[in-house]
Structures are given as C-alpha cells and as structure tokens.
Amino acid sequence: MSVQAPYYAVIFSSKHSSETDGYEQMATRMVELAKAQPGFLGIESARGEDGRGITVSYWESLKAIQDWKEHGFHRTAQSLGKSKWYETFQVRICRVEREYGSDTRNGVDP
C-alpha cells in the first residue's frame, strides 16, 4: 500500500525504565491491534542499547489517531507504560507535508 502526503504521523519517543516485565508481549499486541484499526497506514520502530526508542505510526486522519488513542486495550497499555515501562515519554501528533527517499513510491508501506 502506498499513500501520498498529506497524512498524519504520531512520533512516540521514550526511555525505558529498568522494569521490562510484560513489555515485549504488550508491544507486539499493540502493533497487531493498531494494524487492524481503520485509517492505519504503517508503523516503524527503533530502540538502541541505551533504552531510548522512537516509534512512528502513520494514519489517514486525526480522527483515526484519536480513535486509536481511545481504544480500550490501548488505554490499558498506555496506563501500564506510564506507571511501569517508561521512565520518560513524549507523544507528538504531526501532519506529514511531503516526503522523499529511496523508496520511489514515496508512500507509506506498512
């Protein structure tokens, strides 16, 4: 699937705490659920050895982002993340204005 800008991105930046119990299982489940949401376009993630990570998910609209934020199981995950897995985190809601790169289709490919 390939989508042309404009579309939307959620940049989630975090630093893990020393508590990792249950995290991987929850993260895998969250990606599965996000992919099943209406308006989901793609997701990419990277985490270094220092525990700092960036996940960017891509969406068709602000409405799709809001719906995913309010998803019941996602809310549980957010709550656990805040209290347990993340030392710090920041969420940025963005409008993707344009893009370019080695992927000549210039779109989101989940």
Added chain:
Amino acid sequence: MSVQAPYYAVIFSSKHSSETDGYEQMATRMVELAKAQPGFLGIESARGEDGRGITVSYWESLKAIQDWKEHGFHRTAQSLGKSKWYETFQVRICRVEREYGSDTRNGVDP
C-alpha cells in the same frame, strides 16, 4: 529550551547497508552542525541491532529545514549516505500540531 507547537519535524528512517566505514564520524559531525543551524530545536535518534534507525530533528520553520538540507557539508553527507551507508532511507517533513507526555513542559528540549 522549550518550544510550543506548532513547529516542524523531519523524520529520517533508514536501513544501514553493510558498509559502515566513516559513518559514526560523519553522523556526529552532522549533529554538531545541525545544532549550530538557525531554527534548530532538537534532535533524537534510535537504531536497533537490525540496522533500522529513526532520527527525528525539530525545527522552527520549513525555511530552517530547507536551509539545513542545502548546507554544503550536509549535502556531501547526504550523497555519501545514499551511495554508501544506507540500503534504504525515507525523509518525511512534518508539521507538529500538538504534543503531550511525561515532560510536563511539553516542548522540545535539545
């Protein structure tokens, strides 16, 4: 330093090739130069063991992003990145609409 939205973000997603010679030195220099550019607000980066990385830089304006893209030494780095260090890469220019998180200042902190 703390900045309120709206501001701009450049999401740079890449997959490293097997060629790493000179990369770390260039990446360090690029961050130093970016920080000295007018309109620079912050930068964050993560790369996993699979070679996939995400770097997000934050800027006051689209003009600041364009000026940095056209910076002479940065152009050299971009060219080397394409031909040598990156198997694939994608650049997305975004407008940050809003943010929230554990950083109660809700701003960019370089």
